[in-house]
Amino acid sequence: MYTQSITRNHRTAFVLLIDASGSMSEETVYGGRRMTKAEAVTGITNALLFELIERARRDDGVRDYYDIAVLGYSGDDEVCSLLPDGRESLTISELAACKTTVHTEVLPCRLPNGELSLRELPSPQWIVTKATGQTPMCEALRRARDFVASWCANPAHAESFPPVVFNITDGEATDCEDDELLAVSDQIKSLRTADGQVLLINIHISDCGDSRTIFFPSADEADYPNRYASLLYECSSEMPHAFDDAIREAKGPGALPPFRGMSFNASAAELVAMLNIGSISIKTE
């Protein structure tokens, strides 16, 4: 289980759910910098898209190892695709071919003498998120469930590595009760291919006062500062044992499974790198 090589004949899917509600205009500290949560989410999303494109790049171009869907949720219970032209999904090569804006990112860097220095680096952007209105997270999860169900039902994907759903949020759903959120999350997690069940990974962006980073927490690490984070923990997939070694390699040998598919202030690209999703193929086509 969870061992299928990701190839053009056995591609997988990544679904990103982006919280673009009004609360995302609050400030947080992410990557050592103070910014709005929306800016953090934009950074996390584009970093993941960059990571996926580059993981799919070979000498003959970007290969279609992944299908990508990006849904934003905000406003008056609005859930819409954030991909170019509003398309429901794109292959990774289609996304790579889309015109991007390259903005300048200012990174704090530690100099050899210990002082902090700011460096400006180019950073491509495919997605820009805003921060307005409510948080229809439940509806976004339903849309993701329907997309993933359809994707898994496609016979071409029957043997594939199962889709991974990233939900990037500050955790405050406004369109449902907790049990509804848990129910739709369970529905997503129950979907599967022959290689395993769909993984639902929640990335929680904290309030400004808490800049600590936690990824793939075990039960004893789940002391979250608010009930939204605790709920997201419950909604997240328990990570399959196939990833235990990779997670322990990243967290340290003292970490004990089972781990949850959740992070607190960590980027999706880091989680993908830790799991080495997209690079588990030993064979190349």
Added chain:
Amino acid sequence: MTPTIRIFTQALLMPDLSFETLGDARAVIDENGLPRLHRTTRFVEAEIEWHDQRYLLSLPLNPSAMFRIEHTAAALRRINCPALTEYRILPHELHWQDASMNLQVNDLVLQFLPSGGGFSQALHTEYGGTLLAALDALESELKRAGFVHRNLKPANLIWSNGRFYPLRYHDALIGTTEASDADDFEALRQLVRSATSCTELHDAAIEYTPTPRISGHRWAGNPFEGLICVEDETGFGFVDLDNRPVIPSQFLWAGDFHEGRAEVQTAEGMGLIDREGRFVVPAIYEIVEYDPATSIVSVRQNGLWARFDYTGHRLTEFGTNYAPFEQKNHPQK
């Protein structure tokens, strides 16, 4: 912890803050100001310029990727094969900060990139017979060295000065008879034949000038820093590009020159010579390994290692059981 490709990208854009020895390297960048990246199955790589040479710098995408190539990188230091370019692990080379702002360190892989063009480019500029002969020569050289690349394809070959150099030794095996590149070579020959079939019809009528070669020796290597390692009846030595003797053929073995230094083996032991053939480190040691990137010479005597500088002065006492580069890779020992 495994860094993301994005972290690698950022490191390439600020090498002074990110690399241990490649702080003054420059990445080849695209029109957006981003490094040009290339993926293989287990690595992501970028082309860099460092000290007026080109290299491929590779980041492993999972920890096991490095374990697989450690043997190859070590064995290549002992192989005298002109078709193989420098390929080595840079321990603890990449420094980066994770999301918690903790410092993380990772090994990278560096491979020398001969100046030249790709296989496809060679198909357009060279005669089919030339390319087929070059493939034959490469196959013979790799066989003689006991080197099986296991992923020979157009993207992993570079055409330079009338010969092919294989790149990316990440899947290579050395000293095995259980694997072979024969099928890959045949596929490459097929590509040459199909791409140059029109030229082939006229080859017989064209005056064919073979690439000038160093002759009169049992074996001759490639030019490095203007000197070519040769093997004669009396041993290994060096000639210049016009085949004039520079350092007499007197050694049991000799490596290529890098930064003005070459490792040599005599009956008394290993040593290090300069371009005039003078011993910088006398040939009395069990192992002498010179790292041109740091100008440090690791020397073993009676099983214990010490470090010497570029001029042959000993920097540390003989006192460890592992070479400095091995210590970095195996701190638990």
